[in-house]
Amino acid sequence: PMMVDVGAVDAPLPEDVWRAQVSYWIQKDVVDAIAAINGERADEARAQNKAVWVGIMPVKEVISIRVAGEYVLPDGDRYDGAEPGGYGEALPPNSVVTAFTQSASSNLFEVKQYSIKLIMDQRDIPRLIDRLCNGTFHTLLRLAYQAVPPNKDMKGKIYGFAPVVNVVMDFETVMLGNV
Numbered sequence: 001p002m003m004v005d006v007g008a009v010d011a012p013l014p015e016d017v018w019r020a021q022v023s024y025w026i027q028k029d030v031v032d033a034i035a036a037i038n039g040e041r042a043d044e045a046r047a048q049n050k051a052v053w054v055g056i057m058p059v060k061e062v063i064s065i066r067v068a069g070e071y072v073l074p075d076g077d078r079y080d081g082a083e084p085g086g087y088g089e090a091l092p093p094n095s096v097v098t099a100f101t102q103s104a105s106s107n108l109f110e111v112k113q114y115s116i117k118l119i120m121d122q123r124d125i126p127r128l129i130d131r132l133c134n135g136t137f138h139t140l141l142r143l144a145y146q147a148v149p150p151n152k153d154m155k156g157k158i159y160g161f162a163p164v165v166n167v168v169m170d171f172e173t174v175m176l177g178n179v
Contacts, residue, residue, distance in 0.1 A: 055160025060126035
């Protein structure tokens, strides 16, 4: 019932299918990295006969994973990226101007930028970045975080006793072309 009837049954354009596929690959890499570091922590807890719950996990909550709709172009506008805090989505800058790599799509490769916004244990941020970037074509462009105040009333979301932050990370990924 939530779907809008557009009155058409036309197949999607190949360009739209390709954009969806690229976005899926990037999102899968992010989700796999989160699942891996959370899984490792859960295995450690089980080995020590400790409870496995969100309070011990590196990533407590995924707020958003957003992949830019278009490739990064050499003449893009300046956008500094989303600020941490709150539960709104973090949109990727999709700008060569703010990227320290200055990477833009060319006839040799395509560049996509994406942003993730999470609630996580501050001490595990390097672990997630390493899991996502080591041995891949993903590069961290920017990281910003804001402390999440402790939930002393124990009402609503409970993240445990670790130093928890609301973090926004902007990345780019390079996809080699047909050379």
